[in-house]
Amino acid sequence: MRFLVIAALATFCSIAAATARAESAARPARLGLCAACHGEDGVARMKATPHLAGQDLDYLKLALAAYRSGARDVPVMRAAVGALTQAELDELAVWYAAQARVP
Numbered sequence: 001m002r003f004l005v006i007a008a009l010a011t012f013c014s015i016a017a018a019t020a021r022a023e024s025a026a027r028p029a030r031l032g033l034c035a036a037c038h039g040e041d042g043v044a045r046m047k048a049t050p051h052l053a054g055q056d057l058d059y060l061k062l063a064l065a066a067y068r069s070g071a072r073d074v075p076v077m078r079a080a081v082g083a084l085t086q087a088e089l090d091e092l093a094v095w096y097a098a099q100a101r102v103p
Contacts, residue, residue, distance in 0.1 A: 025094050025095045025097075025098035025099075026091070026095075027095065028088065028091040028092050028095050029088070029091075030084060030088050030091070030092065031092065031095065033080055033084075034052075034080070034092055034096075037049045038050070038051070038052045038096070039051075039052075039053075041053060041099050041100075042054065042055075042096045042099040042102070043102055051102045052096035052099070053096060053099035053100055053101055053102050054096075054097065054099055054100060054101025054102065055096060055097055055101075056097065057093055057094060057097035060092075060093035060096055060097055061089070061090065061093045064081055064089045064092070064093060065089075067080075067081050068081045068082060068084075068089070
């Protein structure tokens with residue numbers, strides 16, 4: 001019984017933390033650009049497109065910088081992020097990192 005109470009409490013706490021993170025991130029003005037493929041909530045709707053929900057913030061920032069510089073050679077991503085300011089890229093990374101992770 002004690003295990004069930006602890007497991008339920010842990011589940012509740014993780015859901016509450018994910019909800020708080022999602023609510024604390026402001027919806028980026030340029031979200032629609034990414035949402036077309038990765039989903040507004042970070043759950044990709046297109047096959048072979050990665051989910052971004054709940055990804056590590058630093059990882060997302062590094063990945064976006066690599067797409068912009070061409071270090072990651074994915075033309076559609078380079079075109080998508082090329083016109084965005086660093087502040088806009090950071091807003092998008094914060095938004096997707098704050099979304100509930102996909103199981």
